[in-house]
Amino acid sequence: MTTSEPKRRVKVKDASDVIAGVVLFGFSVVLIFYLVPNYINEPPILQSPMMSPQWLPRIVGWLILVFSILLILQGLLVEGSNEEDERTIEKGSPRRFGLMVVALAIYVTLFEVMGAVFCGILATLILFVAHPVRTWWVYSLAFVFPIVVTFLFVEVMNVPLPMMPFWF
Template sequence: MTTSDFKRRVKDPGDVVAGIILLCFSIGLIFYLVPNYINEPPILQNPMMSPRWLPGIVGWLILLFSILLILQGFLLDRSSEEDERNIEKGSTRRFVLMLVALVIYVALFESMGAVFTGILATLVLFVAHPVRTWWVYSMAFVFPIAVTFIFVKVMNVPLPISPIGF
């Protein structure tokens, strides 16, 4: 198949390329990372309690959606309509603040706990993407607390809660 044949068959090359990249990542996740780097306890009564269960599900979902994305790139022609997926470059300030939020979360997660670093990183993200509605800032407090509660109490994933042990 030549390059011109490929271009005629592919309606959206961006979707096909993104789908292939995600497909490769999901195969690596499912068949290499999860089995080799996530240990299962020897006494495991329920497979859904395994630490491999959630990453395995995520890997299979990424695999499924990557295949759907590749098919979409081959089947759907969007050249006639306005493409809403065009990337508009944001300001440098926004990019730097997003990196700061990531560094805050990674650097302070163990020492300050999941709740505090989640709140701080979310507030920085809200500043990066100007949020004008005041009540949305309450979500910066609600979401990290809810996510930490779900991980610790429901899924039994040990997370550092806070440095003073609340």
């Protein structure tokens, strides 16, 4: 006996959200179940599970997993209107792209040699120049933010970061 009912299909309303969600979902699964357990070593004696070097990467992996599922659901349920879509990509100038690449290259190459604070300040200043920041007081954040982040990593989370060679 055959039925005449048509098969129900799920219509994808925004394919780019679904594709991005699936890619992020795959990355988070690899991060949670393969990279963290196999490549981040835990010391044999831990005082607290939150002191484990695996703690922060696991939290980040689970957050990426949850948000990727939400992104997939958004792509399936919410109609993406082409008019007045805030998510449309506006292509920036080649100068902006070049400065972003320079900031990344400086941060990666000088991180060990010059330290986390100096490289963070320099890379942030270059990024502020790449994305024209018109308010001058915002440039002070380029100095405050890397210092605060380095302090949090070194003093609070006990993550050793390279300091400047002449740092006390």
